[in-house]
Amino acid sequence: MKDLQTNEREKVILVGCQLPNVDDERFSYSMEELKSLVHTANGEVVMMLTQKRETIHPATYIGKGKVEELIRLVEQFEPDVVIFNDELSPSQNRNLSRQLNTRVIDRTQLILDIFAQRARSREGKLQVELAQLQYLLPRLSGQGTELSRLGGGIGTRGPGETKLETDRRHIHRRIDEIKEQLKMVKEHRERYRERRKKNHVFQISLVGYTNAGKSTLFNRLTHADSFEENLLFATLDPLTRKLTLPSGYTALLTDTVGFIQDLPTTLVAAFRSTLEEVKEADLILHIVDSSNPDYYHHEQTVYELLEELDVSSIPIVTVYNKRDIVHPDFVPSSKTASITISALNQHDLQQLRQFIEETMIELMTPYHVLIPTFEGKLLSQLKTETILRELHYNEQNGMYECKGYVLPTHPLHGQLRIYQK
CATH class of the missing domain: 3.40.50.11060 (GTPase HflX, N-terminal domain)
Known part of the structure; x- marks a missing residue:
């Protein structure tokens, strides 16, 4: 241009x-x-x-x-x-x-x-x-x-x-410089990831074909302001924000670069570190544009690229977006659990939050515990770091009775055993 x-x-x-x-x-x-x-x-x-x-x-x-x-x-x-x-x-x-x-x-x-x-x-x-x-x-x-x-x-x-010179050695030198700088950026990103792991935060990645509506969904769910427009590749840099679920549980949601068929191999290689955010996820939300006549092939393209990234062990659910302008021939074709929504509809967004929470519960372990009144910090942790379904004070024994779900990898999982009812 x-x-x-x-x-x-x-x-x-x-x-x-x-x-x-x-x-x-x-x-x-x-x-x-x-x-x-x-x-x-x-x-x-x-x-x-x-x-x-x-x-x-x-x-x-x-x-x-x-x-x-x-x-x-x-x-x-x-x-x-x-x-x-x-x-x-x-x-x-x-x-x-x-x-x-x-x-x-x-x-x-x-x-x-x-x-x-x-x-x-x-x-x-x-x-x-x-x-x-x-x-x-x-x-x-x-x-x-x-x-x-x-x-x-x-x-x-x-x-x-x-103004690039035609000297190959100049370009080779520049490639080496960039690789060195990217290595430092990658190490910095890995330190962030380690910190998130130590905090035992549940991580969710949005993936999907370019222009499927990932950024719009990301913004509506997290009240963020990432760039969204009806253009291919509107998002290039991954963004991570907090996502609060209906129970009050806080997870981290990451928006990633859109996939496309025949993505140049140089780009797949260059953006591998960005896409590695997906590898760290506990759950992948695959966003599909249900208004696009070619939605099925878009789904297959994303699955092929996810296979290349070797993330097959991470649970995936499908979110069919743009329900308000759905294509007349659209039929949900996902092999995974799925939901059809519009990112612009508040009721649909609430349903999606509920759907995410229910999916997370399947990956968690239930608990039923009695917590003494002096364990205020533990009660606070149960509210924010687990999905707390029931909490009431039992006057007979002076204890708080709590029911909910906790990630099996979370330190609270072991801690709660001593309070098991």
Whole structure:
């Protein structure tokens, strides 16, 4: 884009190639998603060009005839950039740029560009720069002119603002520097996580496909103010806030970066430390957009990425969001326990809090204890660190009778044994 502060949008032509293993509906969704990504990057799609092929053309991605058709479209529409729906090889990018005589980028560059806009924290910015440099490294030869233009439109934001040199050693050095800085940030994050573990706080992670409504839900549940907008990748940096449940129990809720199909491998690697927040969770809330016609494939994409992160041992429940604008063909397909809500409806949010609490109870151990009156601190802990269902004073024995649920890993679990009724 020319300038984030202006309303001027860059003109974009999209190009996609449908292979035999992709059905028409799936391909159509994929192109629509690419269009949404362009919108998020402040671009405007003026034309879409698609082709069905047995295999990707090794030199130009699409066939010779389609390249000629694309050249005519470029002359007609004069786009600022042509974006391809797959990752182009360095030679494909060079050949297409030469023939089209305009800027050519691929889906990966577009996603990296959006991440460069969205990153707010130091860690987020470093991770984006690392992913961009790793993507750029094999594409350096013959790109002198393109590199000198970095910082001037979609697919060019980020490290290019300092005018990257074509010297590989310079980039390798910068990659090493970033990795070192990220290592320090990771250690800092791990110290935070250790502190949370010591405090024995129940941790819940929100995961889901990008734009499923995670940030809206996060804000409504925790009264936070994280960025929410109807854009892909509105959230990039993980945020953690306290979540108070109906019983008064306080858990920690973390909002994470949205997933997307064909997420560039450089990005998965770069954001692994951010996604590691999910690994520390006691419960994962998988948010699914029930208004999206492709919701089922979105679910599968998230499950595949969670499998990559190796979090299969953590309990997962599904929250189908956007009930108010649900797709007519929507049918809950989750294998896990699920609930259908709208993040904008107060009653639904209350039901969701109840649903979370009931799910947590299944992971806890019940207790029934008699607490002496002088144990005021213990009573206070039962109210905030366990799910307390009943509390009343027994005048006959001068004790407080308490019933509730406690995490088996919490120190209170052992402490309560001596007061067991």
